[in-house]
Amino acid sequence: MIALRTGLTCLLLALGSFALGSLDARAEQSPAQDDRLKEVIAGDHRSADNAARDAYRHPYETLSFFGIKPDMTVVEIYPGRGWYTEILAPYLKEAGTLYAAEPPADPSYEALQRSLDAFDQKLKDAPELYGQVKRTKVTEDGDIAPAESADLVVTFRNTHSFMRAGTEEASFAAMFKALKPGGVLGLVQHRGDPDVEQDPKAGKGYVNQDYVIALAKNAGFELVETSEINANPNDTKDYAKGVWTLPPSFRLGDEDREKYAAIGESDRMTLKFVKPAP
Template identity: 55%
Template sequence: MTINIKKSLLAMAGALALAGGAQAADLNSVIQGDHRSKEYVARDQYRNPAETLEFLGIKPDMTVVEVTPGGGWYTEILGPYLGKKGKLYAAHFPEDSESSYYQRSLKSFKDKLAADKKAYKNVVVTEFSPQTGREIAPAGSADAVVTFRNVHNWMYRGYEDKAFASFYSALKPGGVLGVVEHRAKPGTSKEDMVKSGYVTQEYVIEAAKKAGFELEESSEVNANPKDSAKHPKGVWTLPPSLRLGDEDKDKYLAIGESDRMTLRFRKPKS
């Protein structure tokens, strides 16, 4: 009887391992897909999409909200990955924004989705507009909310508290909030954070906790020890922006993209 139990447990463990391997292969196949922009693929070495999404616990049957997707770097991965069983809410700039940049960015993003309806069939475009209180997704509907390199922008506009509150509202009890952000050295002032684009890990954690989230785990998957976080044009000195143009270009290319925190928060179940 004991032997049979052991065999059953071993068989179950093997099945789970195969299932996990199949899921990982599916994510990797999306990341390696021909639909992705070549310039985006070139940044995989800095942004580590497979390891990042696995750390955040993103599964193909989830309902996920991507906040401020911009040109769609992560949308190119999340859209197809969630396309068969899940759903992706892309909370982009407001349609009625007076900003011409916002309008161009939103149009370009929608054009991307329209050009490959198969890859993005389960992507729903919503609005991220904390100052107006619009929903990024129906309240309590999302398994996960993810945002990449955006917290400094909300700080600049003074609505980071409202942003985190909107994430909390969109998530189901027990849902995950994943945040990747350029990382400032501890003790950096808020003024310098806004100016440089680098934010202290402590500031992000406190902002999330203020909204009701609990920090579950942090990861160094997107760390870059070569980055001092002290540059003439802030984080935009580094690639892909390279704000200084050809000035010290090789130096900044050698550093690569910024040092980043990767944080997983949880909305309490009750």
């Protein structure tokens, strides 16, 4: 009996040592990745205006929720003026790959053209940061990245733009096509009032969460998890100028500016989808 207890004790100690060793190994990996992301977010290459918006956009928490790692192939949809590109490009520069999938140019849409021009200039001004970014276009018949090459596709506050252009189905299909089986779609979007019927063109910039989930599921995605990282309960979502009434756009100019500044940026859903493995 004593011999049996002694043997059992040794076995438990061995298993405990193995488990602790496994935990130690994971602990050695995760902080390195987390520290790298924190380092990039805190980097002095970021503009002061962009860094000031971290309080609303929570880049560290959001990208961590999506499961980003520095050796991934990542596709950023509609990078705009490069707010997230400022983080993603240097983070992925050494071991990963970043595709910036831009909307097609439209000279009649001045705001879009200004955004495209600003992004182009941003990349040209800092080749040491952005020289490895692979630029593609989101089109109905093109690929945003080679098929099944991406570990992660991220899209930040773009679903209303897809809907405005009538390309929501094609856009979600393109994101699905680019991802490897098991790959993740990370999505942030201005969240609409579920008691208000969804405008199919999302004219005020808000989209109901159930509507977005349905778009993704129709493309083949499975919803993995939701997060309130980017929620804002102060957003009443009933403004004449839509989401652009709030900062940073302040579409009404000085009218009630302090009121809207106190509300802050929009209430946003943060969703994590996966492309199912066959």
